[in-house]
Amino acid sequence: MRIATWNVNSLRSRIDRVERFLERHDIDVLALQETKAREDQLPLMGLQSLGYDVAAAGTNQWNGVAIISRVGLDEVTVGFPGQPQWGDPAESEARALGATCGGVRLWSLYVPNGRKVDDPHYLYKLDWLGRLREAAGDWLGKDTALVGDWNIAPLDEDVFDMSQFAKSTHVTPRERAAFQAFVDDGYVDVVRPHTPGPDVYTYWDYYRQRFERNRGLRIDFVLGSPSLAARVTAASIDREERAGVGASDHAPVIVDLADA
């Protein structure tokens, strides 16, 4: 089974790229973030004609998560137990969607950005991650994948220039500790071992031709429970998808799983 995660930065504006991506890589399950669409705005027809079911959460113009699957889409859950709220509850719920697809419990996660270190959104981000960790502890014994845009660059090597992030979110010790806590609990970054070398980035800002100059961040991750991590046979970052006119600012991350 081949799963993928992609911060698509608007599903409606990029539906053609999404459909081509699914076909090009023969994807079974795709988790999306920043869909920026209400349920009634989802472009379903092309996806369904390709054989996929779609589940989504999101009601505003900034967040939104979805799971697209052709191997089953069961036990769909909007939000995780204990998930903190921010503003409109519907906005908060648009950041986590769980579903069981082909025997794997998959969570499409859009971790709060945090905005600025002195912004209340930063504390919301830390609280959100802590609550997710509490909930995810109960899923360690199953085939679980926590995938999506974590809005954290855990290591200096995940950042094109650390000096530019001296006062920024995404790299602070508290955010990195919040990420590391999942690893300490037993969740495994299943992609890094399969992407050796310096080209680890998954996100390049639209500003200042950051992609063309390869000035990126690694903030999109697939964390697997021990039993899921043991099934991983391959993983890659689809940098091609970030190129050209009409690209998202994130690249998709792809993971292959052996049969259970």
Added chain:
DNA sequence: ATGGTAGAGTGTCTA
């Protein structure tokens, strides 16, 4: 410190 680009959708907000 600010600005640069993109997407939501019309006046800004978010990233």
